[in-house]
Amino acid sequence: xxxxxxxxxxxxxxxxxxxxxxxxxxxxxxxxxxxxxxxxxxxxxxxxxxxxxxxxxxxxxxxxxxxxxxxxxxxxxxxxxxxxxxxxxxxxxxxxxxxxxxxxxxxxxxxxxxxxxxxxxxxxxxxxxxxxxxxxxxxxxxxxxxxxxxxxxxxxxxxxxxxxxxxxxxxxxxxxxxxxxxxxxxxxxxxxxxxxxxxxxxxxxxxxxxxxxxxxxxxxxxxxxxxxxxxxxxxxxxxxxxxxxxxxxxxxxxxxxxxxxxxxxxxxxxxxxxxxxxxxxxxxxxxxxxxxxxxxxxxxxxxxxxxxxxxxxxxxxxxxxxxxxxxxxxxxxxxxxxxxxxxxxxxxxxxxxxxxxxxxxxxxxxxxxxxxxxxxxxxxxxxxxxxxxxxxxxxxxxxxxxxxxxxxxxxxxxxxxxxxxxxxxxxxxxxxxxxxxxxxxxxxxxxxxxxxxxxxxxxxxxxxxxxxxx
Numbered sequence: 001x002x003x004x005x006x007x008x009x010x011x012x013x014x015x016x017x018x019x020x021x022x023x024x025x026x027x028x029x030x031x032x033x034x035x036x037x038x039x040x041x042x043x044x045x046x047x048x049x050x051x052x053x054x055x056x057x058x059x060x061x062x063x064x065x066x067x068x069x070x071x072x073x074x075x076x077x078x079x080x081x082x083x084x085x086x087x088x089x090x091x092x093x094x095x096x097x098x099x100x101x102x103x104x105x106x107x108x109x110x111x112x113x114x115x116x117x118x119x120x121x122x123x124x125x126x127x128x129x130x131x132x133x134x135x136x137x138x139x140x141x142x143x144x145x146x147x148x149x150x151x152x153x154x155x156x157x158x159x160x161x162x163x164x165x166x167x168x169x170x171x172x173x174x175x176x177x178x179x180x181x182x183x184x185x186x187x188x189x190x191x192x193x194x195x196x197x198x199x200x201x202x203x204x205x206x207x208x209x210x211x212x213x214x215x216x217x218x219x220x221x222x223x224x225x226x227x228x229x230x231x232x233x234x235x236x237x238x239x240x241x242x243x244x245x246x247x248x249x250x251x252x253x254x255x256x257x258x259x260x261x262x263x264x265x266x267x268x269x270x271x272x273x274x275x276x277x278x279x280x281x282x283x284x285x286x287x288x289x290x291x292x293x294x295x296x297x298x299x300x301x302x303x304x305x306x307x308x309x310x311x312x313x314x315x316x317x318x319x320x321x322x323x324x325x326x327x328x329x330x331x332x333x334x335x336x337x338x339x340x341x342x343x344x345x346x347x348x349x350x351x352x353x354x355x356x357x358x359x360x361x362x363x364x365x366x367x368x369x370x371x372x373x374x375x376x377x378x379x380x381x382x383x384x385x386x387x388x389x390x391x392x393x394x395x396x397x398x399x400x401x402x403x404x405x406x407x408x409x410x411x412x413x414x415x416x417x418x419x420x421x422x423x424x425x426x427x428x429x430x431x432x433x434x435x436x437x438x439x440x441x442x443x444x445x446x447x448x449x450x451x452x453x454x455x456x457x458x459x460x461x462x463x464x465x466x467x468x469x470x
Contacts, residue, residue, distance in 0.1 A: 002026045003346055006151050006164040008138045010036060011046065012118055013313025013330035014170035015125045019066045020338035021166060022129035024346045029162075031153055033137035040079070040116040040238070045172060047291035048114070048321050051202045052235045052245035054084075055110040055117060058419030059328025062335040063121070070124050073110070079120055080238025081112035084216050086414045091215045091447050093270055095222040096401040098444040101215075102410065107418040111216060113237045117327070141167065141309070145185035148309035166308045166346050168337070170330075173291060175315035181306075189302055194382040195293035196229070196374040197250025198320055201261060202287050205242045205280035211456040212240070217276065217447075219268050221249070221322065223376035224397070228252025231322060232265050232273035244277045247322055250379035256288045272447055272459075279458050293382075294319050294370050300360035305353045308346075310337055317363045320374055325366040328419045333359035365422050372396070398435045399426060405439025 005025040007018045010032035021028045034044045042049050055076075063072050077083060084090060087106025092099040110117075125131050136155040142163075143149040150163040169177050178189060207214075216236065221229030228251040235243045246254035246264055254264045266274030296317040299305070313330040336358030344351045372392060375383040385393070402409035412431035415421040425431065449459070 003165045004029070004163065005166040005168070005346065006031065006138075006162060007168045007170055008151070009169070009171040009313070009315070010034075010122065010133050011170065011172055011313065012121055012327055013172075013315075013334065014168070015118075015121050015131075016063065016066050016331055016334035017168040017170050017310075017312050017337060018131040019125050019129055020334050020341060021168070021346070022125075022131055023338065024341045025166065028129070028131045030131060030133045031136045031138050031151070032133065033135070035135065036122065036133065037115075037119070040113065040119040042115050043118070045174070046114065046118075047173070047289050048200065048326075049118075050114075050287040051200045051289060051321060052233055052243050053112070053114045053117065053327065054235070054324045055081075055112075056324065056328040056418045057107040057109060059331040060110060061420070062328070062331035065335055066331070066338055067124060067128060070128050072120070072124060075120050075124060076110055076112060076117065079112070079116055081110045081116065082236045082238075084109050084111050086418060087410070089215050090218060091272070091449065092218045092220065093272075093447070094220050094400055094404070095224055096397065097404045098447055099404055099410065100441065100444065101448045102407050106411070107414050107420060109418065111235050111237060113243065114327075116238050138171070141180045141184060143184060143306065143309075145304065145306060147307040148184070164308075166352075167310075169309070169311045169315045170313045172314040173295070173318055175311070177297070177311055177315055184306060186302065186304060186306060190298040191296070192298070192382065193293055193295045194371045194374055194380065196320060196377045196380045197253075198229075198247055198290075198292040198322060199253035200245060200247050200289045200292060200321065201254035201256060201264075202243060202245040203258070203261060203277070203282055204237075204284040205244060205277055205282050207236065207240050207242050208280050208456075208458070211276075212236075214276070214453060214457055215449075217272055219270055219273055221247070221377075222269070223373045224393075226378060228379070229377050230254075230264075230268055232268050234273055234276050241283065242277070242280060244273065246273075249374075249377040254288075256286045258282065258286055261286050270447065275459055276457055292320055292322075294367065294374060296363065296367055298360075300357040305356060307349065307352055310352050310355050310359070312337065312359055316359060317367060319366055319370045323366070323370045323373075325370065325419065329362045329366050332362035332419065336361070362419070365416075365419070368423060369416075395426075395435065398438070399431070402435050402438050404443055405441035406434045406437065409434035409439075
């Protein structure tokens with residue numbers, strides 16, 4: 001008998017879930033309500049799509065596992081994505097000072113537009129798995145409290161019920177899964193929202209001649225200064241372009257006016273981002289987004305969970321995009337699903353429950369990092385620091401201070417922030433010792449830029465303290 005799986009949503013989480021299901025299902029159909037672009041273009045239903053995105057090493061590894069032999073990394077690089085070393089390819093200002101750039105190995109991240117990443121994955125999955133993508137809006141789950149048996153889909157030609165042996169909801173921030181579960185008799189889902197009121201504003205520029213290899217530049221917000229957080233970054237993307245994204249929490253929001261956008265960038269704790277974009281040719285208007293809250297459904301904790309139904313991606317949890325975790329969490333969740341399907345098959349008892357709990361592991365790590373910082377901003381809604389938060393924050397700040405001048409501390413933080421290791425990595429003896437010792441090299445008073453990088457960016461020599469490389 002033919003086995004069919006249905007995925008709701010053709011975004012990154014949905015396509016990766018479809019790849020996982022294709023290994024055990026005879027037919028996988030992905031339903032999306034939007035007209036999907038034929039190339040790397042922005043699409044409806046993705047409010048953060050126009051802002052800066054980094055694909056973390058842990059997320060890329062999960063994608064490669066889900067699509068073996070496809071060479072997803074190589075496809076992205078061939079399409080114009082940039083590979084960036086966290087050790088040497090970034091210039092970062094943290095709440096504890098400038099981070100050094102270290103020679104030697106370290107995790108890498110891929111920088112490109114979200115439109116390019118989604119398009120490459122959306123092309124690769126059907127081509128290598130036979131997954132079908134169709135236009136239609138899923139309006140309801142069918143089944144009962146114990147098992148989901150399919151979906152009801154609204155299409156241009158009418159409404160129809162489709163039987164399915166497995167269903168995945170990857171419909172994003174606007175998921176109606178709470179309503180769908182209640183209709184099946186599944187209740188008691190705990191939900192939490194922590195909202196720092198972050199606003200993102202992004203503009204794309206042509207990279208100035210000679211600055212093509214300028215490092216990724218990030219000026220992080222300071223959660224601990226009792227002031228609204230304000231941050232900025234310049235990210236190289238495909239097509240010889242820079243994507244400049246500014247962000248501010250409640251009371252410190254960036255503007256949409258182009259002139260005010262530049263002034264905001266120049267007024268950040270360091271003018272580097274503003275100086276970079278001031279000499280670059282703008283290619284777009286300023287795009288603003290406000291869909292940035294941390295929102296989590298604790299589906300893994302429900303007393304009862306129906307068989308053959310899993311929720312992944314933004315439908316399960318969303319994060320403040322400033323931390324760059326969403327895409328990688330979606331990939332890790334899809335890999336957790338794939339592993340359970342490999343162990344017990346499409347219709348094995350308890351597969352959905354175990355896969356939902358597996359996906360929650362990646363969510364929890366990212367949630368802890370994002371919420372653990374957002375609760376410190378003034379005006380944050382949905383959470384205030386407790387005793388445990390204060391203890392964790394004290395250690396986190398000590399570790400961040402150490403990584404300004406300690407390779408051992410930096411390596412530990414890189415592993416966690418790139419999602420190649422869990423938070424427990426920061427509690428290993430070497431990491432604890434590095435935090436206790438603090439920075440072993442002197443702090444930098446200015447960004448670690450080489451003379452050549454200063455010249456390429458047209459910056460004054462006084463803005464740099466040298467390369468900062470040991």
